[in-house]
Amino acid sequence: xxxxxxxxxxxxxxxxxxxxxxxxxxxKWREAVEGKEWTDVSDLVxxxxxxxxxxxxxxxxxxxxxVLFLILRQSGFTVQCVAKQSEETDVMIKYLKQxxxxxxxxxxxxxxxxxxxxxxxxxxxxxxxxKVYCVNKALTRLPITVEDAARSEEDIEKSLKDNxxxxxxxxxxxxxxxxxxxxRTPANQAIFRLVCHVENFFxxxxxxxxxxxxHTPKLMAGSSEGGSAVFRLECKGQPACLAQSPQLHKQMxxxxxxxxxxxxxxxxxxxxxxxxxxxCEFVGLDVEMEIHKHYSEIMxxxxxxxxxxxxxxxxxxxxxxEAVGKQYPFEPLKFLEKTLRLTFxxxxxxxxxxxxxxxxxGDLNTESERKLGQLVLEKYNTEFYILHRYPTAVRPFYTMxxxxxxxxxxxFDVFIRGEEIISGAQRVHIPEVLEKRAGECGIxxxxxxxxxxxxxxxxxxxxxxxxxxxxxxxLFCALNxxxxxxxxxxxxxxxxx
Amino acid sequence: xxxxxxxxxxxxxxxxxxxxxxxxxxxKWREAVEGKEWTDVSDLVxxxxxxxxxxxxxxxxxxxxxVLFLILRQSGFTVQCVAKQSEETDVMIKYLKQxxxxxxxxxxxxxxxxxxxxxxxxxxxxxxxxKVYCVNKALTRLPITVEDAARSEEDIEKSLKDNxxxxxxxxxxxxxxxxxxxxRTPANQAIFRLVCHVENFFxxxxxxxxxxxxHTPKLMAGSSEGGSAVFRLECKGQPACLAQSPQLHKQMxxxxxxxxxxxxxxxxxxxxxxxxxxxCEFVGLDVEMEIHKHYSEIMxxxxxxxxxxxxxxxxxxxxxxEAVGKQYPFEPLKFLEKTLRLTFxxxxxxxxxxxxxxxxxGDLNTESERKLGQLVLEKYNTEFYILHRYPTAVRPFYTMxxxxxxxxxxxFDVFIRGEEIISGAQRVHIPEVLEKRAGECGIxxxxxxxxxxxxxxxxxxxxxxxxxxxxxxxLFCALNxxxxxxxxxxxxxxxxx
Numbered sequence: 001x002x003x004x005x006x007x008x009x010x011x012x013x014x015x016x017x018x019x020x021x022x023x024x025x026x027x028k029w030r031e032a033v034e035g036k037e038w039t040d041v042s043d044l045v046x047x048x049x050x051x052x053x054x055x056x057x058x059x060x061x062x063x064x065x066x067v068l069f070l071i072l073r074q075s076g077f078t079v080q081c082v083a084k085q086s087e088e089t090d091v092m093i094k095y096l097k098q099x100x101x102x103x104x105x106x107x108x109x110x111x112x113x114x115x116x117x118x119x120x121x122x123x124x125x126x127x128x129x130x131k132v133y134c135v136n137k138a139l140t141r142l143p144i145t146v147e148d149a150a151r152s153e154e155d156i157e158k159s160l161k162d163n164x165x166x167x168x169x170x171x172x173x174x175x176x177x178x179x180x181x182x183x184r185t186p187a188n189q190a191i192f193r194l195v196c197h198v199e200n201f202f203x204x205x206x207x208x209x210x211x212x213x214x215h216t217p218k219l220m221a222g223s224s225e226g227g228s229a230v231f232r233l234e235c236k237g238q239p240a241c242l243a244q245s246p247q248l249h250k251q252m253x254x255x256x257x258x259x260x261x262x263x264x265x266x267x268x269x270x271x272x273x274x275x276x277x278x279x280c281e282f283v284g285l286d287v288e289m290e291i292h293k294h295y296s297e298i299m300x301x302x303x304x305x306x307x308x309x310x311x312x313x314x315x316x317x318x319x320x321x322e323a324v325g326k327q328y329p330f331e332p333l334k335f336l337e338k339t340l341r342l343t344f345x346x347x348x349x350x351x352x353x354x355x356x357x358x359x360x361x362g363d364l365n366t367e368s369e370r371k372l373g374q375l376v377l378e379k380y381n382t383e384f385y386i387l388h389r390y391p392t393a394v395r396p397f398y399t400m401x402x403x404x405x406x407x408x409x410x411x412f413d414v415f416i417r418g419e420e421i422i423s424g425a426q427r428v429h430i431p432e433v434l435e436k437r438a439g440e441c442g443i444x445x446x447x448x449x450x451x452x453x454x455x456x457x458x459x460x461x462x463x464x465x466x467x468x469x470x471x472x473x474x475l476f477c478a479l480n481x482x483x484x485x486x487x488x489x490x491x492x493x494x495x496x497x
Numbered sequence: 498x499x500x501x502x503x504x505x506x507x508x509x510x511x512x513x514x515x516x517x518x519x520x521x522x523x524x525k526w527r528e529a530v531e532g533k534e535w536t537d538v539s540d541l542v543x544x545x546x547x548x549x550x551x552x553x554x555x556x557x558x559x560x561x562x563x564v565l566f567l568i569l570r571q572s573g574f575t576v577q578c579v580a581k582q583s584e585e586t587d588v589m590i591k592y593l594k595q596x597x598x599x600x601x602x603x604x605x606x607x608x609x610x611x612x613x614x615x616x617x618x619x620x621x622x623x624x625x626x627x628k629v630y631c632v633n634k635a636l637t638r639l640p641i642t643v644e645d646a647a648r649s650e651e652d653i654e655k656s657l658k659d660n661x662x663x664x665x666x667x668x669x670x671x672x673x674x675x676x677x678x679x680x681r682t683p684a685n686q687a688i689f690r691l692v693c694h695v696e697n698f699f700x701x702x703x704x705x706x707x708x709x710x711x712h713t714p715k716l717m718a719g720s721s722e723g724g725s726a727v728f729r730l731e732c733k734g735q736p737a738c739l740a741q742s743p744q745l746h747k748q749m750x751x752x753x754x755x756x757x758x759x760x761x762x763x764x765x766x767x768x769x770x771x772x773x774x775x776x777c778e779f780v781g782l783d784v785e786m787e788i789h790k791h792y793s794e795i796m797x798x799x800x801x802x803x804x805x806x807x808x809x810x811x812x813x814x815x816x817x818x819e820a821v822g823k824q825y826p827f828e829p830l831k832f833l834e835k836t837l838r839l840t841f842x843x844x845x846x847x848x849x850x851x852x853x854x855x856x857x858x859g860d861l862n863t864e865s866e867r868k869l870g871q872l873v874l875e876k877y878n879t880e881f882y883i884l885h886r887y888p889t890a891v892r893p894f895y896t897m898x899x900x901x902x903x904x905x906x907x908x909f910d911v912f913i914r915g916e917e918i919i920s921g922a923q924r925v926h927i928p929e930v931l932e933k934r935a936g937e938c939g940i941x942x943x944x945x946x947x948x949x950x951x952x953x954x955x956x957x958x959x960x961x962x963x964x965x966x967x968x969x970x971x972l973f974c975a976l977n978x979x980x981x982x983x984x985x986x987x988x989x990x991x992x993x994x
Contacts, residue, residue, distance in 0.1 A: 457639055
C-alpha cells in the first residue's frame with residue numbers, strides 16, 4: 001500500500017459525513033464503515049481473536065513508545081488498541097498523538113490475544129488498529145478529567161505515600177458543575193444503571209401483584225398538603241404549587257377503584273436544609289393499596305418488595321456493584337429473608353436500655369435513628385428493618401390511629417443502615433374521622449374539601465408508602481451523599497446544570 | 498339458627514374493626530372474616546360452584562322482588578349476589594335495601610351456576626349470600642352516578658327512541674369535576690390500565706435494547722428552551738422554570754456516555770390553547786441515543802418500538818380494549834408490519850396532487866396533516882406512518898440539517914390516524930454548528946452556554962424523539978379528547994381535582 005493510499009486509513013470525519021449522508025463515497029470514513037456493524041467494547045472477548053471489528057469509543061488515554069497504545073473507553077468499559085511504528089503507520093501515529101482525550105474515534109482493527117494480560121482495562125483482548133477516524137474532538141483542556149473524577153480515596157492516599165504528593169481529588173461541587181464529564185466515570189456509569197435497575201425491580205414486583213402504574217399531576221391548585229416547603233407558582237392567573245407528594249391523588253385513585261397503584265415521578269420539596277440526604281427534587285416511588293383488615297398487609301408488601309429488590313441487585317448487578325465498590329468501597333447490605341418488625345415502643349425500650357432516653361410519644365431524631373440501627377444490627381444482624389406503631393402525634397392527620405390506643409397509629413418507617421428510607425401507613429378513609437383529625441392538627445378543613453369529599457362517595461380501607469429512589473441506591477451502596485445518585489441534583493443552592 | 502344468631506350475619510363494620518385490630522373477637526365482621534381469604538370478582542368462575550367465597554366490592558345496584566339481587570362491582574367486574582326471602586333473611590334484606598349504591602360490602606356466600614345466563618354482569622356465576630357486612634357507606638345522593646357515566650352515546654340514542662326521553666349524558670367537564678366517581682366506569686378502568694400497559698411495553702422494548710431509564714430535573718434555572726409556554730417560579734430567590742421537555746438533559750446524558758436513554762415523566766407546557774389534544778401537563782416518553790451513521794437508526798427504533806406496542810396491546814389487552822369499545826366504539830388501528838416512511842417532499846406532492854397547496858418549506862397545519870393521513874390510508878392502507886426530512890425552518894435550532902440540502906433536516910414526525918404523535922431528529926452535536934444555528938434562530942447563545950458547552954467535551958452523533966403517553970392511547974382507541982386518557986388532567990382552565 002502506498003503512503004497515499006494508506007492516508008485514507010485515518011483522519012477526521014467530515015461534518016457532511018456525519019449529517020447522515022446516504023452517499024457511501026462521501027468521504028474516507030463513510031467508505032471505510034460501509035456495510036460494517038459496530039461492536040460494543042464490552043462485547044470484545046477472546047473468542048473473537050482474529051476477526052476484524054469496528055468499534056466506537058472515547059480516547060481514554062494515549063501512550064507511545066515503540067508502539068502507540070490507545071485506550072478506548074465506551075461507557076465504563078475499556079480496551080487497548082495498538083499501532084506498531086512503521087513507514088506506513090508513521091503519519092497515522094502522528095495524527096493520533098495530537099488527538100485530545102475524550103474525543104470520539106472509530107477504530108477498525110483485528111482482535112488479538114496479548115502475550116501478557118492487559119493491566120488497567122476491563123477487556124482482556126487487544127485491537128491491532130488498521131484504520132482510525134476521529135468522529136468528534138473534545139477540547140484539549142477539560143475542566144475536570146475522567147481519570148481524576150474516577151480516583152478513589154484509597155488511590156489518593158496511595159499516591160501521597162508513593163509520591164509525597166496527593167493525586168487530584170475532585171470535590172462534589174466541582175463534579176456537579178461538570179456533571180457531563182463526571183458521569184463518565186465507571187462508578188457513575190454503574191450507579192445510574194443501578195438506579196434504573198431498582199426502578200425496574202420495583203415495577204416488576206408490583207406489576208406481578210396486579211398493581212397499576214399511574215401518573216398524577218404535579219401542578220396543583222392552592223398549596224398542596226400545606227407547609228412551608230412548597231414551591232409556589234402562578235398558572236394562568238391562579239395560585240398554584242408543585243406537588244410535594246402524590247399522596248392525595250394516589251388515594252383518590254384508590255377511591256376511583258384502581259385498587260392497587262404505584263407511581264414513579266418527581267416530588268418537589270422547597271427544603272431549606274442543605275444535608276447529605278435531602279434534595280429539592282427527587283424521584284418518588286409511591287404505592288397505595290386497598291387493605292382487607294390490617295395494615296400489616298402493607299408491611300408484608302414492603303418486606304417482599306424490598307427483599308426482592310436487594311436480592312435482585314446482588315444477583316443481577318454484580319458488575320455494577322463491583323464498579324461502584326472500586327471507587328467507593330462498601331460492605332454488602334445485611335438483610336433478613338423475612339424483614340424484622342419492631343414496634344416503636346420496642347425501639348424506645350431498646351434505646352432506653354442502651355442509655356438513650358427519648359420521648360415515647362415524640363419522633364426519633366437522626367441520631368437516635370442511627371443508634372437504634374446499631375442496636376438492631378447487633379441484636380438481630382440486619383441493617384434493614386421496619387419500625388411500626390408510631391405515635392399519632394408525629395404523623396400526618398390522614399394516618400389511621402390504632403384500634404387499641406389512639407396515641408399510637410397504624411404507621412411505620414423503614415430503615416436502611418440506620419437511616420429512614422420508607423414512610424407508610426393505613427390512611428383514614430372515613431370522612432368524619434378525617435375531618436376531626438384535620439381539625440385536631442390545626443388544618444382548615446375547607447382547604448382540603450376536594451380530598452375529603454373523595455371519601456364520601458364510598459372508600460375502601462387502604463394504605464401505602466413512599467420511598468425516594470435516590471436514597472435506595474445511596475444507602476444500599478453506603479454512599480455518603482444523595483447527590484451521587486441523582487443525575488442532575490437540585491438543592492437549595494443548585495438549579496444547574 | 499335463631500333470629501338473634503342470624504343477626505350476626507349482617508351489619509355495619511365498626512370503626513374499631515377497621516383500625517386494623519388484631520382481636521378476632523372485636524366484632525361480628527371481624528369474627529366472620531377470621532382466617533378467610535378474599536376472592537377477586539374477576540376470578541369468580543363456574544369451576545368454583547359449591548364453594549364458599551368472601552368478596553369485597555361496591556354495591557353497583559340493588560333490585561328486589563321475591564329475591565333480593567345485589568350487583569357487586571369490583572374495578573370493572575360485576576357479579577350478581579342473591580338473598581332469598583325467608584323469616585331469617587327478612588331483616589338482613591331490610592338492612593341491605595337501605596344501603597346506598599357505591600358503598601363497600603363484604604359478602605360471604607356460595608358460588609352457584611344460575612339456571613339462566615345472567616344479563617348485565619361480567620361474571621357468569623351467582624353468589625348466594627350468607628353474610629353481608631357494610632365496610633364503608635357512600636352518600637345516598639352522589640354528584641354523578643357510575644351508571645350514567647358509563648353510558649354510551651348509542652345507549653342514550655336508544656333510550657330516546659324507546660322512552661321518548663334521553664337517558665342522562667354526563668359531559669366531560671362534569672366527569673372531571675367528579676373524577677373519583679368517573680374513573681370507576683368499566684371504560685375508564687380499562688383506559689388507565691391500557692395507559693400503564695403502553696408504558697410497560699415501551700420500557701420492555703427499550704430495556705431489551707440496552708437503553709437506560711433516567712430521570713432529569715423538572716426545576717430549571719432561567720427559562721428552559723425559551724418561549725412563552727413556560728411556567729415560571731422562584732427557587733430560593735433565583736428565577737426558575739419548569740422543564741418543557743427533557744431535551745437538554747437527555748442530550749447531556751448522552752454526552753455523559755449513557756449511550757441510549759429514555760425518560761418517562763411529566764412535561765410542563767403553559768399552553769394557552771384549549772384543544773382536544775393539548776394539556777398543560779402530560780407524561781412524556783422521551784428517547785435519546787447515539788447513532789452510528791444515519792438518523793434512520795432512530796426511525797428504525799420508532800418503527801420496531803411502536804409496532805411492538807400496538808401488537809402487544811392487541812394481543813394482551815383484549816378485555817380492556819373491549820371495555821373501551823363498549824362505551825366508545827372504534828375501529829382497530831391499521832398499521833403495517835414495516836412502518837411506511839415518506840419524505841416531507843413526497844407528502845407535499847401527495848397533497849398537491851389532491852389539490853391541497855402547502856408551503857414546501859413551511860409546516861403542515863392540523864388540517865393538512867389530517868388530509869395527508871387520509872391520502873396515506875387510501876394509498877398505503879395504514880394509519881401509522883413516518884414523515885421525514887422536514888424543512889429546517891420549522892424545526893428547533895438543535896436539529897441537524899441534511900447533508901445534501903440544508904433547507905431540509907434530519908428530522909421526522911410520526912402520525913396516528915392523521916394526528917402527529919411523535920417528533921424526532923438527529924441533533925447537532927458540534928458546538929460551533931450549534932452556536933451558528935442558535936444565532937440564525939435568534940437565540941442568545943449566552944443563555945444556553947451550559948448546554949452548548951456539554952458538546953465541547955467530546956460528543957457522539959446522536960438523536961432521539963418524544964411522545965405524549967396520553968396521546969398514544971387516545972389515538973390508538975380513537976378517543977375524541979386527551980382528557981379521557983389523563984387521570985387528573987391539567988389545562989389552562991383546570992388545576993383540580
